[in-house]
Amino acid sequence: MTDIVLKDADPILFDRIRRVAEARGWDLPRALQYLLEQGLHVYEGDGSVRFENDEADVMQAMIAALEQVPDDPGYASIGRIPRPEPG
Incomplete structure (x- = not known):
């Protein structure tokens, strides 16, 4: 493998x-x-970040679990934007 040398790098980088x-x-x-x-x-690529298969599986399981949180006036409302009443 070729050695990677970083010369004159910005100190912040x-x-x-x-x-x-x-x-x-x-x-x-x-x-x-x-x-x-x-x-x-x-x-x-197209600029998007992709998960490895096992990471994608974990993310799907997490989303599915969050979708099962019951709709109640407390915990389930965290982070949700109230929808305006029609009319």
């Missing part, structure tokens, strides 16, 4: 990369490789 690496438990070369790969996927 480097700090952002370092924080991502630390948060994910990656070393800096792995973080750079992953960030480059993901960035290329975004620019080569």
